Amino acid sequence: MTTTPAPLIEVAGLRKSYAGRAVVDDVSFTVDEGEIFGILGPNGAGKTTTVECVEGLRTPDAGRIRVAGLDPVRDHAQVTGLLGAQLQESEIQPKLTVREALELYASFYPDPLDWRPLAGRLRLEEKLGTRFAKLSGGQKQRLFIALALVGNPRVVVLDELTTGLDPRARRDTWQLIEDVRDRGVTVLLVTHFMEEAQRLCDRIAVIDKGRVAALDTPSGLIRQAAGATVISFTPSAPLDDQELAALPGLASTAHKDGRVTLTGGDETVNAVLTLLARHHITAHQLRVSDATLDDAFLDLTGAGQS
Amino acid sequence: MSTATATSATTPSAPVNRAVLKAEFTLFRREAGSLIGILLFPVLLLVILGSIPSFRETDAGLGGIRLVDAYVPVTVLLGMIAGGIQSMPPIITGYRERGILRRMSTTPVRPAAVLGAQMGIHGVAVLVSVAVCLAVGRIAFDVALPRQIAGYLLALLLSVVVALALGALIASRARTTKISNAIGSVVFFPAMFCAGVWLPVQAMPDALAHIVELTPFGAAAQALNQAAAGDWPAWSHLVVLAVWAVALTGAAARWFRWE
Ligand SMILES: Nc1ncnc2c1ncn2[C@@H]1O[C@H](COP(=O)(O)OP(=O)(O)OP(=O)(O)O)[C@@H](O)[C@H]1O
Ligand SMILES: [Mg+2]
Numbered sequence: 001m002t003t004t005p006a007p008l009i010e011v012a013g014l015r016k017s018y019a020g021r022a023v024v025d026d027v028s029f030t031v032d033e034g035e036i037f038g039i040l041g042p043n044g045a046g047k048t049t050t051v052e053c054v055e056g057l058r059t060p061d062a063g064r065i066r067v068a069g070l071d072p073v074r075d076h077a078q079v080t081g082l083l084g085a086q087l088q089e090s091e092i093q094p095k096l097t098v099r100e101a102l103e104l105y106a107s108f109y110p111d112p113l114d115w116r117p118l119a120g121r122l123r124l125e126e127k128l129g130t131r132f133a134k135l136s137g138g139q140k141q142r143l144f145i146a147l148a149l150v151g152n153p154r155v156v157v158l159d160e161l162t163t164g165l166d167p168r169a170r171r172d173t174w175q176l177i178e179d180v181r182d183r184g185v186t187v188l189l190v191t192h193f194m195e196e197a198q199r200l201c202d203r204i205a206v207i208d209k210g211r212v213a214a215l216d217t218p219s220g221l222i223r224q225a226a227g228a229t230v231i232s233f234t235p236s237a238p239l240d241d242q243e244l245a246a247l248p249g250l251a252s253t254a255h256k257d258g259r260v261t262l263t264g265g266d267e268t269v270n271a272v273l274t275l276l277a278r279h280h281i282t283a284h285q286l287r288v289s290d291a292t293l294d295d296a297f298l299d300l301t302g303a304g305q306s
Numbered sequence: 307m308s309t310a311t312a313t314s315a316t317t318p319s320a321p322v323n324r325a326v327l328k329a330e331f332t333l334f335r336r337e338a339g340s341l342i343g344i345l346l347f348p349v350l351l352l353v354i355l356g357s358i359p360s361f362r363e364t365d366a367g368l369g370g371i372r373l374v375d376a377y378v379p380v381t382v383l384l385g386m387i388a389g390g391i392q393s394m395p396p397i398i399t400g401y402r403e404r405g406i407l408r409r410m411s412t413t414p415v416r417p418a419a420v421l422g423a424q425m426g427i428h429g430v431a432v433l434v435s436v437a438v439c440l441a442v443g444r445i446a447f448d449v450a451l452p453r454q455i456a457g458y459l460l461a462l463l464l465s466v467v468v469a470l471a472l473g474a475l476i477a478s479r480a481r482t483t484k485i486s487n488a489i490g491s492v493v494f495f496p497a498m499f500c501a502g503v504w505l506p507v508q509a510m511p512d513a514l515a516h517i518v519e520l521t522p523f524g525a526a527a528q529a530l531n532q533a534a535a536g537d538w539p540a541w542s543h544l545v546v547l548a549v550w551a552v553a554l555t556g557a558a559a560r561w562f563r564w565e
Contacts, residue, residue: 057408
């Protein structure tokens with residue numbers, strides 16, 4: 001694209017407190033049209049609070065939120081017309097059947113999707129006559145995904161998209177979300193699954209204790225994380241600890257049964273190899289394991305240190 | 307600033323939404339408890355009482371009518387109490403408690419549509435119950451149909467509004483379904499007493515009757531009785547009903563919470 005369109009979702013300086021405690025504190029990010037934007041973070045980090053402010057379900061104490069230029073609280077009626085939501089916790093009428101729920105929610109929107117193919121893709125066609133209360137946890141989750149999409153929204157906000165889904169349903173759902181995005185829909189996604197974030201998200205905000213700890217592409221986050229690359233080898237001769245400690249980007253050193261395990265960044269790998277070559281030491285069984293988003297997450301949220 | 311323009315969706319934010327009404331009606335038909343309470347219980351009581359021979363003898367204390375005549379309006383009110391106070395509030399509180407109203411508030415339809423649909427459905431169910439009681443009274447026990455039709459309809463309408471507003475107020479104040487049920491039961495017995503379930507208002511001692519006439523269902527009972535007998539209901543009763551309707555609706559609207 002040659003022109004930079006205004007972001008479809010803007011969150012700037014968002015703050016929300018409960019009982020005097022800030023649970024979301026100065027969170028800012030933007031999501032471009034057609035982007036899949038992920039929010040990662042430990043339990044209680046403030047992810048749900050953040051996205052429910054975007055949905056207009058909670059009123060921020062401070063900060064500015066815009067969805068397609070609209071204020072989700074002040075312009076709630078208009079925002080609901082273009083935003084589909086799957087909440088982390090919600091229910092529908094227990095005795096409403098899947099078909100009735102899909103028909104009902106489709107009727108709420110001016111230009112809904114045909115709910116039948118949607119139900120098919122989420123493998124709900126066998127359950128159309130089943131009442132909500134009689135569905136399994138994963139089936140309820142699939143229905144909520146369908147209800148979030150049935151209005152043919154411009155923006156979907158999905159809070160824990162695939163929690164409770166079996167591996168196959170999870171993969172089907174990822175494909176569905178990718179297809180939805182390919183139609184130009186903007187997706188804001190909260191997840192605890194690194195595989196999901198890595199596969200779906202163009203960019204990710206890691207939220208920790210109510211603040212944005214990092215915001216980058218998945219590979220950017222991995223690169224940012226300290227000590228996410230693990231280098232291990234058995235040296236042919238003992239190594240000087242001080243020289244090891246001076247390695248660039250080094251996060252930790254460990255010796256066990258003659259084997260050295262280092263964690264560090266990309267630059268650490270080359271430095272170790274140079275060091276070994278300089279001392280004419282051979283590294284037996286040299287292993288360099290790729291950093292994962294998991295490692296990056298643990299590092300960025302400080303949960304890895306405990 | 308050039309922000310992306312919002313699609314100007316026609317926002318059906320009106321409190322009446324046909325799809326919601328249809329869904330809530332489907333759900334209402336699946337609630338056996340509500341159906342029995344509103345539609346069956348009043349007419350069953352009438353049939354049982356009417357089957358007792360002494361209820362079919364004229365009673366001087368009642369001004370020359372039979373007990374069964376006095377009990378038709380009572381069962382009419384019973385349907386209203388069952389619908390407005392027993393059945394409706396726990397449904398609405400349950401919807402709020404489970405986050406159903408919250409989920410709906412992320413759609414272009416306001417959760418008020420659910421409240422509107424519930425009040426409409428319960429209002430109609432109560433009117434059906436009234437019609438059944440009047441018909442069974444007429445056919446099975448030869449109880450005369452209301453003679454002052456316009457007055458009867460006016461009193462009936464006001465009473466239904468009062469019953470629904472009272473239910474909405476309970477739903478607005480009760481945080482959980484349990485509390486809602488508890489308040490419902492607490493209000494249920496005084497309401498039934500005032501409606502004359504144990505003792506028709508005409509048969510109450512004067513001092514008691516004057517107090518009961520100030521309560522919503524006491525006033526409703528008197529107004530309905532007068533219209534049934536062929537008189538225009540006393541304005542005092544209609545005014546009492548209207549004041550209750552306005553006060554209860556206002557209180558419910560003021561305190562109602564969607565979450
Ligand atoms: N309505 C509320 N009243 C009081 N405290 C709240 C409320 N909602 C959230 N909190 C608090 O705010 C913090 C953040 O909650 P939030 O639900 O946003 O976390 P989260 O990141 O979505 O966590 P999870 O991964 O467990 O879903 C928590 O400590 C929670 O106790
Ligand atoms: Mg959450």
